[in-house]
Amino acid sequence: MTCSACANAIERKLGKLDGVTASVNFATERATVSGLGPDDAGTAIAQVERAGYTAAVHTPGDDAWSARAAETRTTTLRRRLAVAALLTIPLCDLTIILALVPAWRFPGWQALCVLLAVPIVTWAAWPFHRATLRGIRHRSTSMDTLVSLGAVVSFGWALWTLLVDPATTPGYWLGFGRTPAGADSIYLDVAAGMVTFQLAGRYFESRSRRRAADVLEAIGDLGVSEAQVLDDDGERTVPLGSVRVGDRVVVRPGGRVPVDGTVTEGTATVDTSAMTGESVPVEATPGDTVIGGTLVAGGRLVVRTDAVGTRTRLAQMAAVADDAQRRKAAVQRTVDRVTSVFVPVVIGIAVVVAAGWLVAGAPTGTAVANGVAVLIIACPCALGLATPTALMVGVGRGGQLGVLIKGPDALEASGRIDTVVLDKTGTLTTGRMAVTGIDTFGADADTALALAAALESASEHPIATAITTAAAERVGRPGPVADFTAHAGLGASGTVDGRRCVIGRRELLEDAGVPVDARVREVVDGREASGATVVLLAVDGVVAAVLAVRDTLRPGAVEAVGRLRRLGLRTVLLSGDAEATAAAVGAVVGVDEVIARVLPDQKAERVARLQADGHHVAMVGDGVNDSAALATATLGVAVVQGTDIAMKAADVIVVREDLQAVVDAVLLSRATLRTIRVNLVWAFGYNIAAIPLAAAGFLNPLIAAAAMALSSTLVVSNSLRLRSFGR
Numbered sequence: 001m002t003c004s005a006c007a008n009a010i011e012r013k014l015g016k017l018d019g020v021t022a023s024v025n026f027a028t029e030r031a032t033v034s035g036l037g038p039d040d041a042g043t044a045i046a047q048v049e050r051a052g053y054t055a056a057v058h059t060p061g062d063d064a065w066s067a068r069a070a071e072t073r074t075t076t077l078r079r080r081l082a083v084a085a086l087l088t089i090p091l092c093d094l095t096i097i098l099a100l101v102p103a104w105r106f107p108g109w110q111a112l113c114v115l116l117a118v119p120i121v122t123w124a125a126w127p128f129h130r131a132t133l134r135g136i137r138h139r140s141t142s143m144d145t146l147v148s149l150g151a152v153v154s155f156g157w158a159l160w161t162l163l164v165d166p167a168t169t170p171g172y173w174l175g176f177g178r179t180p181a182g183a184d185s186i187y188l189d190v191a192a193g194m195v196t197f198q199l200a201g202r203y204f205e206s207r208s209r210r211r212a213a214d215v216l217e218a219i220g221d222l223g224v225s226e227a228q229v230l231d232d233d234g235e236r237t238v239p240l241g242s243v244r245v246g247d248r249v250v251v252r253p254g255g256r257v258p259v260d261g262t263v264t265e266g267t268a269t270v271d272t273s274a275m276t277g278e279s280v281p282v283e284a285t286p287g288d289t290v291i292g293g294t295l296v297a298g299g300r301l302v303v304r305t306d307a308v309g310t311r312t313r314l315a316q317m318a319a320v321a322d323d324a325q326r327r328k329a330a331v332q333r334t335v336d337r338v339t340s341v342f343v344p345v346v347i348g349i350a351v352v353v354a355a356g357w358l359v360a361g362a363p364t365g366t367a368v369a370n371g372v373a374v375l376i377i378a379c380p381c382a383l384g385l386a387t388p389t390a391l392m393v394g395v396g397r398g399g400q401l402g403v404l405i406k407g408p409d410a411l412e413a414s415g416r417i418d419t420v421v422l423d424k425t426g427t428l429t430t431g432r433m434a435v436t437g438i439d440t441f442g443a444d445a446d447t448a449l450a451l452a453a454a455l456e457s458a459s460e461h462p463i464a465t466a467i468t469t470a471a472a473e474r475v476g477r478p479g480p481v482a483d484f485t486a487h488a489g490l491g492a493s494g495t496v497d498g499r500r501c502v503i504g505r506r507e508l509l510e511d512a513g514v515p516v517d518a519r520v521r522e523v524v525d526g527r528e529a530s531g532a533t534v535v536l537l538a539v540d541g542v543v544a545a546v547l548a549v550r551d552t553l554r555p556g557a558v559e560a561v562g563r564l565r566r567l568g569l570r571t572v573l574l575s576g577d578a579e580a581t582a583a584a585v586g587a588v589v590g591v592d593e594v595i596a597r598v599l600p601d602q603k604a605e606r607v608a609r610l611q612a613d614g615h616h617v618a619m620v621g622d623g624v625n626d627s628a629a630l631a632t633a634t635l636g637v638a639v640v641q642g643t644d645i646a647m648k649a650a651d652v653i654v655v656r657e658d659l660q661a662v663v664d665a666v667l668l669s670r671a672t673l674r675t676i677r678v679n680l681v682w683a684f685g686y687n688i689a690a691i692p693l694a695a696a697g698f699l700n701p702l703i704a705a706a707a708m709a710l711s712s713t714l715v716v717s718n719s720l721r722l723r724s725f726g727r
Contacts, residue, residue, distance in 0.1 A: 001026055001053065002131055002202070005142035005343055009135075013051040014044060025388055029070075030058055052134035070206070076127075077203040084124035084196040091116040091192050110162050117188040121155045125195040127202075141343040147198050149347070150375040154191035157368045190369070194376055204713050223293060223314055227258040230302060240308070247305045251296045260307035260314075263288045268299025313655065346378040346691075353695045366697065373694035377707060378687055386679035389719040394672030397725050402656035403665040410651035411676070413635040414669030416616040420564050420662075421607060421629070423621040424575035424582060427639055428561075428589055428659070429551040431622075433466035436532060437548035439523045446475050448545035452537050453478035454496040455503045459486065463535060466549050491535070502538040514538040520546065531584020553588065556660040561589045563663040570615070574598055574606060574629075604628035620662055637662055664726060671725055679715045686711050 001007055007026040014022035020035035022044075033044045041057050048055040054069075094113055097104065122129075128151065131144035227243050228235050228250040235250055240258055243249065248264065251257050257270070269281045272294045281297055284290055290303055293314040309315060354371030358364065391411070398405045405411065425431050438445045453471030456464035457478045471478055484494035491504015493512065502512050506524065509516060516524075516536070520543050527534045532548035564571050571591040575582040575598065582596035598606055603621075607629045610617050619626070619633035630636030630650045638650035639659075652669070654661040690707065693699050699707075 001029060002127070003143040005140070006053070006131075009138065009140045009142070010048055010051050010053060013138075014047055017043065017047055020044070028388065028392060031055070052138055074203065074206045077199060077206055080124045080127070081196070081199040081203050084120045084192070084199055087116050087120050087124075088192045088196045091120075092189055113188050114159070114162070117155060117158075117192045120192040120195050121151050124199060125151050128195070128198070141347070143343065145343055146346060146375045146378065147194070149350075150372045151191045151195050153368065153375075154194065154372050155188065157365070158188045158191065161365065190372065202712075204716075224256050224258045228252075243305055243308050245305050245308060249303050249305060251301045251303060253296055253298050253300065255296055257290050257292050257294050257296065257301075257303065258308075259303065259305045260291050260312045261289070261303040261305045263290060263301050264304050265302035266300045268301045269297045271295040271297045342378070346375065349378070349691065349695070350374040357697070370695065370697045373697075373699045374691060377690040377694045377699060386683045386715050387676050389716050390672055390675040390679055390722065393719050393722040394668060394675070394725075397722050398665070398668050401664055401668065401726050402654065402661050403668055404653040404655065405665070405669060405672075406651050406653070410635060411669050411673045413616075413651060414618075414666055415673045417569065417618040417635050417666070419570045419572060419610055419615040420618045420620065420666075421572045421574050421610070421633070422561075422591065423603075423619075423626050423629075424573055424577065424585055425551060426622040427620055427626075428554060428557050428573065428585065430554050431462070432552055433462045433533070433549050434552050435466050435470035435547055436550045437527065439527075439546040439548075441520065441543055441545065443539065443544040445545070448537055448539075449547075450475045450478060451496050451499070451501050451539060452503050452535070452545070452547060454481045455484070455492050455494055455501055457481070458484055459492060462551075463533065463549050467535070467547065499539050500541070503535060506534075506536060509536050509538050509543065512538070514541055514543060516543060528580050529584075531581050531588070533581065551585075553585075554657070554659045556658040558589050560659040560663050561591055563660065564666070565590070565592070567663075567666065569618075569666075572610070574603060604632040607632045618666070637665060668722075668725055672722060675719055675722055679718055682718075683711065683715060 001010070001024075003026065007024040010031065011022050011024040014020060014024070014031065014033060017035070020033060022031055022033045024031045031044070031048070036044060045055045045057075091113060094109065094116070125148070128144045128148040131142060132148040135141050135145055223240075225240055226237055227240050229238050229243060230248040230250050243259060249258055249261070251268075253268070263284050263286050265286060267283065267285050270284045270290060271281045272291070284296075284299075284301060289306070290301070291314065292307075292312040307313075350371045353374050354367045357367035357370055394411070395405050422428050435449075438449060440448055449467070449471045453468045453475075456467045458481070459465075468478065479496055481494040481496050484492065486492050487504060487508055490508040490511075491502065493500075493502040493504075493508075495501070502509055502514060506516055520536070523546050524534050524536070527546065527548045530548075532550050535547045535549060536543055537545045537547065561571050570593070573582060573586045573589070573591045573594045575585070575594070575596050577585075577596055579594075579596040582594050586594035595606060603626060607617050607619055611632075611634070616634045618635040618637060619629045620637040620639065621627075621630055622639045626638075630638060635652065636650040637652045637654060639654050639662075652665045654665055686707075690699065
């Protein structure tokens with residue numbers, strides 16, 4: 001394809017198939033076709049070929065056909081541009097100098113100019129002519145039609161004035177006066193210069209689009225094709241597709257982790273920057289999880305495979321990014337409708353302009369020049385590139401920063417949000433509890449912790465895990481427990497070292513007949529007021545200790561909330577915890593409002609209530625109980641540890657541990673949306689301003705050709721600026 005009009009033509013052609021809908025993206029050169037069976041891809045390809053184009057099935061991760069086609073196009077354009085430029089330079093020198101200085105003209109100078117121009121307007125311009133002929137066969141038009149018509153008309157008019165009707169009056173207007181009589185060969189300069197400028201613009205645009213695609217494809221390039229599997233027979237190299245869940249793979253220094261898994265042996269420094277945007281390498285030790293695509297910078301790891309193939313985070317990131325840049329923004333669909341009728345309208349305007357100048361009594365050469373200027377200046381190529389190139393680069397850059405933008409809807413939503421609702425557990429906090437304080441009543445703190453850990457060692461509850469972890473660090477392995485009883489939602493009881501112990505909430509101890517006096521209640525109330533979850537330990541019927549447990553804040557949570565507020569966004573903490581616990585966390589991170597005691601099925605209702613009050617809400621969450629709220633919100637943001645359901649419901653996925661990635665997601669979305677708007681303002685403004693100037697005779701066709709080529713390059717270059725976002 002050569003412009004967005006080509007994409008529209010293919011889209012219409014595919015849409016004529018029964019039950020088929022298609023979306024064709026000019027920037028990425030891909031068509032998304034739905035309504036066909038799994039074995040009917042050939043039908044779609046045949047339909048594309050009937051429209052005069054070629055196509056192949058896109059294979060993510062192995063798109064050799066597209067890469068080869070892009071390379072062939074760029075090479076062909078470079079070759080034609082080189083020939084056109086080498087011939088245009090002497091042609092321009094001859095036509096301009098000899099046109100302005102009649103005394104320097106020599107016999108046959110005009111014939112020499114024609115000979116120099118012929119290869120340019122035929123062979124070098126053949127891509128434009130071929131596309132025009134294809135359009136005539138299929139009754140469609142594109143920007144190539146305008147370029148081809150402009151070159152043919154300019155060259156034809158020059159031949160006519162040279163061979164049939166030589167002019168004896170002053171000729172072409174240069175912007176500061178007209179050429180002397182007999183200088184109409186300068187129209188050859190217009191034809192050759194226009195083709196050269198358009199080829200240059202097409203060539204640099206092709207290279208820029210390839211660079212934009214490279215940013216996006218960098219995510220998929222992190223994968224590897226082979227893995228070192230460790231089994232009873234030792235290590236062996238196998239294709240990645242042969243690795244199964246549960247297999248052990250070996251990763252040596254300098255190698256990339258091929259799967260998502262858990263480290264079972266070894267210690268190494270892992271560079272996650274390419275996957276998550278984190279600049280500081282992390283230490284991976286046995287028990288830690290690692291993700292495919294990350295680089296082992298030092299040390300040897302043995303990793304037990306937890307996910308492989310399309311279920312790895314890398315594959316899911318690549319799939320989300322691939323889907324995002326294929327979808328069209330609402331504004332792009334509007335642009336497509338405009339460009340589909342733009343070219344025929346411009347041809348009509350050019351004819352009317354030329355006829356109008358003739359009726360007004362202007363020389364035929366002036367009328368033709370002004371008509372050609374309208375044809376060239378109005379090419380809608382920049383309009384077609386404005387949105388998809390920015391989206392492509394923005395999505396690719398987001399992937400490098402650990403922010404996956406699912407599509408243009410997310411970008412458009414990000415520009416409207418004024419309120420950010422943050423789930424507490426697993427979002428603002430890590431969801432990993434830790435013991436932050438032990439208050440004892442006549443008992444030794446280490447002894448109390450050892451007894452508590454013995455009771456909790458049989459439980460998988462986060463609070464139990466926090467207590468056993470703290471005990472392992474301070475007093476070692478917990479002792480055995482006898483007569484163990486779990487009390488659902490309250491705690492546990494049992495006998496440790498011959499002592500009857502009860503651990504849990506105040507209600508459990510009171511039910512067990514353990515008195516909780518005023519001194520203990522005062523400590524409990526103080527700890528709860530500070531936001532901690534309190535666990536009481538009773539030994540032989542007497543309260544021995546109060547353990548304070550807190551959910552640890554996620555890295556960068558305080559800074560992230562501060563940055564969101566500085567962006568002018570209202571921040572709301574949503575939590576199912578008690579008011580005191582939620583308020584304490586809210587005070588630490590600095591949110592504007594805390595909404596506590598919200599049941600999982602009420603989260604979406606709370607978001608909807610904020611929307612009903614006139615707010616545009618972004619919801620940040622991680623769990624199954626957040627999925628409805630994520631889908632309800634104007635913008636749903638799921639964090640990396642989130643479940644598949646939450647990630648499917650979200651518009652943006654954050655794969656960095658640092659919560660400041662949420663701020664980066666908002667800023668990147670806004671920057672991408674801003675780039676799209678600037679591109680569209682430039683593209684529309686350019687055409688709106690340029691067409692009247694060309695029609696009024698104020699634009700030299702040669703200048704019009706250069707300006708048209710430059711406009712597309714400017715749009716793509718502006719989009720490429722997003723590559724430096726966050727640096």
